[in-house]
Amino acid sequence: MIATNDIVLHIDHVHKTFAGLHALADVHLDIREGETHAIIGPNGAGKSTLLNVCVGVLPPTQGKVMFHGTELTGLKPYEINQLGVARVFQTPEIFGDLTVLENVMMAMLSHRDGAFRLKLVSRFDEQGEIGQRAIQALRDRGLGGHIYHLAGALSRGDKRRLELVMGLVQKPKLLLLDEPTAGMARADTNATIEILRQIKESGMTIVIIEHDMHVVFSLADRITVLAGGRVIAQGVPDEIKGNPKVIEAYLGEEQV
Amino acid sequence: MKHTSKLADIALLIGFAIVVALGPVIFTPIGAGYPDLLQKFAIYGIFAIGFNILFGLTGYLSFGHAAFLGVGSYAAVWSFKLLSMDLLPAVIASVLLAGLLALAIGFISLRRSGIYFSILTLAFAQMCYNMAYSVLTPITNGETGLRVLRNDPRHLDAAFGYVSPMPSLLGLQITGWTGFYICGAVLVAAFGLSIAIFRSPFGMTLRAIKSNQNRMGYTGYSSRPYLLSAFVISGMFAGLAGSLLAATDPLAGAERMQWTASGEVVLMTILGGAGTLLGPVLGTGLIKYFENIFSAYNEQQLTAMFAFLPDGVREAVVKTTGLFVGEGWQLTLGLLFMAVVIFLPGGIMEGINRLLGLKHTPKVKSLGDSPQRDGLGEMVIEEMPPSHGAAEADKKVAEQKNAEKKRAVAP
Incomplete structure (x- = not known):
């Protein structure tokens, strides 16, 4: 299948085998420009493996992943990020020994200067253009009070939010979210949904892996259901809700 | 923690320069106010400042930095032999050669991290050390050491008709207090460069690598060229220190490359405070002070010092303290190092910051x-x-x- 213009991410018949275990079997999936696409499935369905294949952590055993017509297979994580794919992790990955502000400045710097640029003596602090924009971005997302704190000292929820800010300031063409509300309390989940809805309305293409059906059904334009490494259903939320296979594999299990 | 303002950094640099300039006055009361020792403080201070750019910022612990110091020394002596007795060509040759060697060693060693990186650098440094004694004898003059001779060609000097018996800088001979002030000026410049690097995008990127290298890729950074640049820069600082060592004592021997010399700069940096600006210089001062002053005490001096004690007690006291000075100075240093690592993991700088109440490490x-x-x-x-x-x-x-x-x- 030839990737058309409005297809951002084209996952082309991807297989991934770990020592005989089929983590992904013939996963075929297109992410369209501007949509929020949720990938759901029970534990061990292959959701995280799929995401790892997309960002270059794991090479697919077979098949390929195309991003705006560029093949991602074989590219390093930094190359994929430089193409415009930002990822937010399930367990927050931040620079814990740097301040919250510096974390965001780091994200902005690589967006501006690329993967490597030797700038030995120019001053880089909150006075500069990047510093000022980083402060604004943090204030906009409710982290204004933590700007000068060490990122490692933030609460888990705030670390997640910081990661989201780091992703957004890079103005990515595709945002990959790995269970953004896992382990969050209801109130915080709702706050996160609100933030994500704003991001979605800005026109960004989002892929979200999520366990929480409330989150999925409040945000997703389309949903892909994985089970046992295979795509068992795909469609708009209403179709998925009514799909007996999905209910059997996943939703049913939750209701028990 | 806000970023330090530009003004504060300039104040720090000026303060540092003043302390260096007043070095002879400040260090005389503790018996270190003579040019040879102060010169050593300055030279090894440069070495440690450079090492700190790699180890302090990225956390990559090189156990082979003495190789760059040694290569710097050899390059400088060769420059004194072949080009000119002036320091400038020597410094350029040393820094370039040390940088090239660092590029080669770093390129290979940086394929690994953690302990494997340390072991690779150690292996390369020991290799350089052994080669200096064996196959490279024509270049290094083996165990005798490479020295400047009266009848060396010195093509540049010959062309300008310039004759100087000692290494010099633009006519100023690098001996005595002049020697100290030349080294001190280079130290201040190195310190200023280190401040600039700490505050630059490069410096922040290195700190980010130390904090979470895994995250670097997902943030769009290719870590390896950053690490290699840091490695080469710190190697060049070591080369610079090596050329100054050769200038103050124009005899280069392979022992400067031995692993103990590599270990010493690690101790200096950790003792003073890795990743801090001033720490490596303080650590250097302390270690070189112990090495030169504590090791010089002998039994007579101790007996004289404790003359006020009654006879029986005095001998016991002299015996006990004798263990920690003279030959035993390393024992004192070892105990001090243990105390610092256990109680002040951030080195002397952490102690100073705690005393001044500047920075709290919030638990x-x-x-x-x-x-x-x-x-x-x-x-x-x-x-x-x-x-x-x-x-x-x-x-x-x-x-x-x-x-x-x-x-x-x-x-």
């Missing part, structure tokens, strides 16, 4: 949560330093919140 796992959170057991606020007023207030607020929550839950 916090979490700064508490944003208003939306209702904290499922995540409201962990541990003890903070008692003088931290704001933290106290935060804690109170958190306690109040908890109390309110309990009230709300109670029927």
Whole structure:
């Protein structure tokens, strides 16, 4: 299948085998420009493996992943990020020994200067253009009070939010979210949904892996259901809700 | 922690320059006010400042930096032999050659991290050391050491008709106090460069690598060229120090490359405070002081010092203290190093900061949560330093919140 213009991410018949275990079997999936696409499935369905294949952590055993017509297979994580794919992790990955502000400045710097640029003596602090924009971005997302704190000292929820800010300031063409509300309390989940809805309305293409059906059904334009490494259903939320296979594999299990 | 302002950095550099300039006055009371020793402080200070750019910022612990110091020395002596007795060509040759060697060693060693990186660098340095004694004897003059001879060609000097018996800088001979002030000026310049690097995008990137190298890729950075640049820069600082060593004592021997010399710069940096600006210089001063002053004490001096004690006691005291000075100075240094690592993991700088109350290392796992959170057991606020007023207030607020929550839950 030839990737058309409005297809951002084209996952082309991807297989991934770990020592005989089929983590992904013939996963075929297109992410369209501007949509929020949720990938759901029970534990061990292959959701995280799929995401790892997309960002270059794991090479697919077979098949390929195309991003705006560029093949991602074989590219390093930094190359994929430089193409415009930002990822937010399930367990927050931040620079814990740097301040919250510096974390965001780091994200902005690589967006501006690329993967490597030797700038030995120019001053880089909150006075500069990047510093000022980083402060604004943090204030906009409710982290204004933590700007000068060490990122490692933030609460888990705030670390997640910081990661989201780091992703957004890079103005990515595709945002990959790995269970953004896992382990969050209801109130915080709702706050996160609100933030994500704003991001979605800005026109960004989002892929979200999520366990929480409330989150999925409040945000997703389309949903892909994985089970046992295979795509068992795909469609708009209403179709998925009514799909007996999905209910059997996943939703049913939750209701028990 | 706000970023340090530009003004504060300039003040730090000026303060540093003043201390270096007043070195002879400051160090005389503790018996270190003579040019040879102060010169050593300055030269090894440059070495440690460079090492700190690699180890302090990226956390990559090189155990082979003495190789670059040694190569710098050899390059400088060769420059004195072939080109000119002037320091400038020697410095250029040393820095370039050390940088090239660092590029080669770093390129291979940086394929690994952690202990494997350290072992690779150690292996390369020992290889250089052994080669200097064996196959490279024509270049290094083996165990005798490479020395400047009267009848060396010195093509540049010959062309200008310039004759100088000693290494010099633009006509100033690098001996005595002139020698110290030349080295001191280079030290101040190196310190200024280190401040600039610490505050640059490059410096922040290196700190980010130390903090979470895994995250670098997902943030769009290719870590390897950053690490290699840091490695080469620190190698060049070592080469610079090596050329100054050769200039103050124009005899280059392979022992400068031995692993003990590599270990010494690690000790200096950790003792003073890795990753801090001033720490490596302080650590250098302390270690070189111990090496030169403590090791010089002998039994007679001790007996004289404790002359006021009664006969029986005096001998016992002299015997005991004798263990820690003279030959035993390394014992003192070892104990001091252990004490610092155990009680002040951030080195002397951490001790100074604690004394001045400049920076508190808050013992916090979490700064508490944003208003939306209702904290499922995540409201962990541990003890903070008692003088931290704001933290106290935060804690109170958190306690109040908890109390309110309990009230709300109670029927």
